Amino acid sequence: MSITHHPGEELLIAYASGAASDAVSLLVASHLSLCPDCRAAVSRAEAAGGTLLAGIAPVALERDAYQSVLARLDKPSAEILRSAKITSEVPAPLQAYVGGDFGALDWRHITAGLAYFPLPTKGRTRARLIRAYPGAGVASHSHRGEEWTLVLTGSFTDATGNYRAGDVQSATPQVRHKPVADPGPACINLVVTDAPLIFEGLLPKIVGRFFGF
């Protein structure tokens, strides 16, 4: 199973530089877990960051800075190392938000086939999980800002193509689409929008709309 739809280079560089919001970072990091090609692209972008750091104008530290770091070298670190992950359908970066089991989440039902779960990311972009059973989908909509969708399980189709686990769909404000979950296991997506109110505004439209029924 190979990934055919990748996040744009601008998203990868935003992640590598640290400019990406929490929600976008979560989406990119989850995609990276599934995509070696984009991991390589992020390594290249980080190398550009390292090269820029190497060329930056240095600013002198306080006179006693080295001594004070030296004094702390042998103190044990308070940092807790991440534990090895249990086998799960949830990529590691997302486990911090939802644990290891999509089924155990307190899904909020929109219709019989469609549910969502908001993720408490910080900043102006919003992240949520959307679960659609085969044939269910989100009502036709356009976007005020950008929207990125990472498929986690199952697959969905809209006018722009077919998206499977690991794929990222990027929708700009011009894109109008009507994604519908394919037959098979439930389609669970991580959806990130940078215009937070648009999805909330669409909820009424989503409610009661079924596709393929």
Added chain:
Amino acid sequence: MTEAVDPARLNALVAAVARARDRAAFQALFDHFAPRVKGYLMRLGAGSAVAEDLAQEAMLAVWRKAGLFDPAKASASTWIFTIARNLRIDAIRKERRPEPDPADPLQRPETERAADETVDWAKAEERLRAALADLPREQSQVIELSFLAEKPHSLIAAELGLPLGTVKSRIRLAMARLRVALGDGI
């Protein structure tokens, strides 16, 4: 700041810290990187007290995590850049930056690489420096704004008065050039 420092020497210093807890090597790394990390953080808008604290934290992390440094994955500058970037984000958001975990059983492996085909990131960094200096201004500008002003592409577009699509394509063109400069296998 243009003084040329040999990336391979910096790699060797990190290795010495990892292997022998070598304090002289650590001091050399501190002298080289701490002022740059502080400069980087201030460039991104941190006050000098915060930048000072985070630069010291970053160097402490270099000491503690030196064993995790893998020269086959990044140069010392790149590794320390990622440490400083993450510390800054964690300090601002009070939350850990989402990152892929190599221990994640879901993680799909890299495509097999021939055993003799390891990447020399220290050498690659020199090529990258030349390539960055060679980029057309409109491309280097978007890369610098991404890293040193830490602006997402939508803000870069607004600031430069450019359509989003133009900023995206400049980023793509710049990254394509850097990829060529880095060479095969990276």
